[in-house]
Amino acid sequence: MEATSLEGSTGLLFDASPIKTLRQIIDEAGNALTSNAADNRWVLSDQSFSWPRTGNTVTPFTTGKSYFKKLAEELEGAQKSIYIGGWQVNWDAQFAPGGLRLFDVLLKAARANAGLKIYVMPWKHSPPIQTYDKQTVPVLEAINELVGRKCVTVTLAASLADEDPGFFSHHQKFVVIDEHKAFIGGMDVCYGRFDDETYDLHADAEGREGLNRYNGCIPHLGHVKPEKLVDPDLLTGAYDNHPTFGGLWASNRSEILKKIENGAVQTDYSGETPYWSAMSRPTGLSPSDATLDATRQPRMPWQDVHVLIEGPSAADIARNFVYRWNSEGGEKTPLDLPAEPEAVSGGCTVQVLRSAPFKMRKAEYAALKDDAKKDVTQPTGKQCEIALAMKNLIEGATSFIYIENQFFVSAFGVEHTEPDKTAANVSAESALSGPAQKIRSSGFQEWATHLVSDKPNEAPKNFICEALGERIGKAIMSGAKENFHVIITLPVHPEGKLSDGNIMAQVHWTMQTLVFGTFSLLNRVRRYIKARELRDKKVADWKKATTDPDDRRYEDVDMDRCSDYVTLLNLRNWAQLGDRYVTEQIYIHTKMMIVDDLFALLGSANINDRSMLGSRDS
Known part of the structure; x- marks a missing residue:
């Protein structure tokens, strides 16, 4: 994702101890004694997205390979719902050595459970950034055809920034399973993230193909074999989302879908087309077989951190997804969460934080049913909770601060x-x-x-x-x-x-x-x-x-x-x-801060104005 100019954000703050409560102390005469207490690290106000919740188990993943392995297990075992939100979500993102893709994992999950509903919400990207969001839609929704029922819906999330909405982005990165397990952190389910602690530079290692051979810092000098490439736009009859000759392109949908099922990967769209004809695509982009030449070009390894939350705070991340989804104008999904999620036996207290523009919060509130609005505080401004939590942690630090950030x-x-x-x-x-x-x-x-x-x-x-x-x-x-x-x-x-x-x-x-x-x-x-x-x-x-x-x-x-x-x-x-x-x-690519071995703050928020100010990236 995130290469050049578009960045920003969800985040969470957790520690390994319960919330401290200071009770009033009085002397023998009943007069209040002067009291002293440690500074509060939580972000608490009537506009807070969530409150700190005890009883969570938090499991960290410090490599993409460990994250995707666990994610595949949980996705395939989902019983009720899967929520996926991201800056970038790619249908052929690699999940395992040899080419297991997001498409394969979701197809297996849908076939295993007839009642499963899958909702996917990537960012609706703005040029010149290319996230292949429009290609994610027809491929993942083709799972409905393969299983014979409607189970997958994809909605592209537009930026709802308070300023320059065409310049900022939906930047949250999370997956929620059955509304009670939530993965959150810096890793999108997309190209380049499949990595481990060896940071291997060999582009063809682990069966990497196509865009999963990742390096955004150098020109790609290799080529993918044509039989391994597919252009997902042909599933819709369109040609690369830039209509020509009346907007249609002759294609055999069943052949394209079969090719996807058999392990093909997304065609690159970085090839340049000369402006010799009025029919040329206006962006100058066309399908390309370009990839890294593994014999002479290194891939760029990826360092990132993600966590799995099991416990009541997972419900807050599920609520964030449903709020976002219903405010984007797509097919509405009900929020079926208990008012107070039950704690589990975990020892972490977690607060889910957001950078959320006022415009986005108003859209979320407007999308709520009238009977639900009575339990939700009407928004009066943006949320810049991640920056405020970071400030609280810095000011209260006693020994050290470790920051790992893009x-x-x-x-x-x-x-x-x-x-x-x-x-x-x-x-x-x-x-x-x-x-x-x-x-x-x-x-x-x-x-x-x-x-x-x-x-x-x-x-x-x-x-x-x-x-x-x-x-x-x-x-x-x-x-x-x-x-x-x-x-x-x-x-x-x-x-x-x-x-x-x-x-x-x-x-x-x-x-x-x-x-x-x-x-x-x-x-x-x-x-x-x-x-x-x-x-x-x-x-x-x-x-x-x-x-x-x-x-x-x-x-x-x-x-x-x-x-x-x-x-x-x-x-x-x-x-x-x-x-x-x-x-x-x-x-x-990590967005993390650790303070005194007591607190960790991590998510999708970078240390820049896009993420910190609250009015820009979500």
Whole structure:
């Protein structure tokens, strides 16, 4: 998924202890004593999507192979319903070595249980991103024909962002089984995710074919054998969703379906068609047999984290799906959940969090039946609960914070930022260094970006960088020796070719956030180190070193001193292909934070404005 510009989000927060309750304490005379309690880490208000629920069992999966193996088992054993939501859902996503696909797993599940209902909701993608959402629809719904009954329905979820809906996305990634088991995290059921802890670079390993040979950072120089390829659009009589000659294309539906049943894979749509005819498809895309050449090209391994929740919080994720599904205008599904789901014997307390635009929440509320609205608080604004939970966890951390995220883009030019306000003292142009202005998207890309977004070059304004810097600053300024450390693992660079302007722009924002910005993470650390030195020397204006953008005294603090408090990491692997050695980044796609070995926050939310502000990606 997510290659270049479209990212953002569901999330969940859990810990391994029950919710703490503080009771009023009084003295012998009945007067209230002054009470003290630990900071609350949960996000609680009358607009919260869900409340923390005890009694959950949470099982983590740190590789795609382990996740897909368990997911296949649960899908095939489903009795009542399957809900699948994702930024990208591909019918031929690989589930096991040798080519087991999502299509095969769902077909087996449908045949095994005559009462099973399957609902699939991918994002309705916006060009130039290609998620093959329109091809997912006819292939998965063809299962109805094969089993002789209506059991699969696919609805494409449009973006319901409060701003620039054509620019943002439905970004949640989850699967719910029978409304009481829920998988949630960073992994879409799509290409590239089938990986393990060896991060193998061999593109043809594990029986990978077609788009499951994944690397979005290099041109594909190999070819798929024609007999292994299928164009799902021909199931509908259309040709690649770009009608020609009256909108139809002669095809034999039964032959196409038979080819899918026999293990064919999705044709690529990256081949370019010359604009020599008025009948040419307007996007310039056509079916292609392109794939990686396994003899000389490495696949890009994938690192991600997902969890299985069994317990009452799974019902909250099911409720999220039904709300989303019914608000998208498709065939309605009833929500058949108990008002208070029962706890199981698990020891985790879980709160399901959302980034949810106000427009999306209003659509969800409007889709509720009148008798259900009395039990639901009417929305009054967006939900940016994931960012708020992250802030709570950072501020309350005592020992360490581990962050593994696909992005780290946050406000870097002001002392204080709020998610609802534009960052002060930093405009898009002034934030861009000279080189960054040179590499910024130009020509058609820039024109197209401005066409769909009125904020394409807006400086980031979420507060995650500030919160981390302030917590590290607290450790630095503490009189006692405090061993506090932040570890951040990121991709080498965003998925895509480094010659693309939008990829280079994201690299720029990341480097400004972490290193070069006036209030970047490392410069905040340097400011506090300098402030501590000035304070110890009784310099009267030492506080200015941490707050004044024009105070440059921190620049004489060596950058290496930041390593006492911050470690920045990425991952890379190498392999021998024939007589050549190759290397490729291990692509970090995780959206996770672990604090003090007590709390974990994970889901589909990246550290960027798309996910953190609440008004953009879901």
